[in-house]
Amino acid sequence: MAVVGVIGGGQLARMMIPPATALGLEIRVLAEAADSSARLAASAVGDYRDTAAVLAFAEGCDVITFDHEHVPQEVLRALVAAGAAVHPGPDALLYAQDKLQMRERLSQLGVAQPDWARVSSADELGQFLTDHAGRAVVKTPRGGYDGKGVRVVDDPAQVADWLADGPLLAEELVRFDRELAQLIARRPSGDARLWPLVETVQRGGVCAEVIAPAPQLTDAQERAAAEIATTIAHGLGVTGVLAVELFQAADGRVLVNELAMRPHNSGHVTIEGSTTSQFEQHLRAVLDWPLGDTTPRAPWGVMINVFGGLPDDRIAAALAHQPEAKVHAYGKGQRPGRKAGHVTVIGAELDDVVYRARAAASHFDA
Numbered sequence: 001m002a003v004v005g006v007i008g009g010g011q012l013a014r015m016m017i018p019p020a021t022a023l024g025l026e027i028r029v030l031a032e033a034a035d036s037s038a039r040l041a042a043s044a045v046g047d048y049r050d051t052a053a054v055l056a057f058a059e060g061c062d063v064i065t066f067d068h069e070h071v072p073q074e075v076l077r078a079l080v081a082a083g084a085a086v087h088p089g090p091d092a093l094l095y096a097q098d099k100l101q102m103r104e105r106l107s108q109l110g111v112a113q114p115d116w117a118r119v120s121s122a123d124e125l126g127q128f129l130t131d132h133a134g135r136a137v138v139k140t141p142r143g144g145y146d147g148k149g150v151r152v153v154d155d156p157a158q159v160a161d162w163l164a165d166g167p168l169l170a171e172e173l174v175r176f177d178r179e180l181a182q183l184i185a186r187r188p189s190g191d192a193r194l195w196p197l198v199e200t201v202q203r204g205g206v207c208a209e210v211i212a213p214a215p216q217l218t219d220a221q222e223r224a225a226a227e228i229a230t231t232i233a234h235g236l237g238v239t240g241v242l243a244v245e246l247f248q249a250a251d252g253r254v255l256v257n258e259l260a261m262r263p264h265n266s267g268h269v270t271i272e273g274s275t276t277s278q279f280e281q282h283l284r285a286v287l288d289w290p291l292g293d294t295t296p297r298a299p300w301g302v303m304i305n306v307f308g309g310l311p312d313d314r315i316a317a318a319l320a321h322q323p324e325a326k327v328h329a330y331g332k333g334q335r336p337g338r339k340a341g342h343v344t345v346i347g348a349e350l351d352d353v354v355y356r357a358r359a360a361a362s363h364f365d366a
């Protein structure tokens with residue numbers, strides 16, 4: 001029985017448990033706390049920044065993979081030096097950990113992305129603002145997610161606190177019609193599979209809904225997204241699932257926003273919506289097993305995130321009202337704004353699927 005070790009005890013690790021069980025795998029999780037979302041498979045509680053703790057966890061695992069991208073490079077490289085199979089590896093994860101490094105490497109790969117610059121001073125940012133109609137998106141290179149570490153500015157003083165800590169990433173403020181996401185899985189031998197391109201709806205910088213496939217796409221946009229994801233996956237040597245977050249610009253172009261090298265919120269719809277879910281595919285990929293078919297099971301799928309909490313009585317009410325809906329609870333304590341679960345509906349008619357997904361999710365509104 002192959003043993004897969006997952007660093008990080010969040011909902012992504014939790015959702016790897018069912019496909020691991022189905023594939024006859026043993027899954028072990030290094031969780032941050034005993035009450036983590038993935039506690040059902042938590043074989044150890046420890047700090048992912050502690051090299052000794054991570055090395056001890058890796059003993060006996062056939063492969064190490066991740067619930068998040070925050071494991072420091074020195075810990076990742078210690079794992080590799082100790083002989084562990086690490087997927088994705090540190091050389092690839094670097095570009096999901098550092099947005100400046102990502103932009104530089106994607107420029108080398110010739111991938112379409114917003115205009116950007118490394119800025120280390122108020123004067124450099126001021127010049128970038130002057131060159132881009134007086135407004136820009138500024139990001140901290142590391143640590144940002146779900147809208148954190150991102151500010152839209154028109155004056156360098158608005159990020160003076162960040163500039164004090166080092167260089168920042170400045171990007172043009174893209175005029176876009178919507179956001180998209182392209183998922184791809186790649187195994188170490190180089191084989192790769194794509195899922196259909198999806199539309200993501202953000203609220204407050206956090207993904208709220210996903211529609212699969214993205215409606216009203218042109219053939220050119222589908223090809224562009226697929227080529228971008230394939231170029232990045234092979235160019236960076238990614239192993240496992242890669243999510244490429246994209247802008248559909250007002251002029252029709254498809255531009256790279258950010259990368260995630262792990263199963264991704266935009267891919268939760270694949271659990272019910274695809275022949276092979278992103279979680280099963282990730283496990284197959286990191287083990288270098290044959291990849292599964294990604295054909296949709298229905299013409300449309302809609303996933304809606306639930307925030308705050310999923311009490312049992314509300315789950316029961318949602319299922320009674322919308323029996324075709326699938327509810328996924330992440331086993332987290334209730335807290336306002338916390339991503340606590342999601343609801344998915346698949347079907348033949350988009351308007352009907354959207355209605356039923358939103359109707360089920362409405363039972364969890366505060």
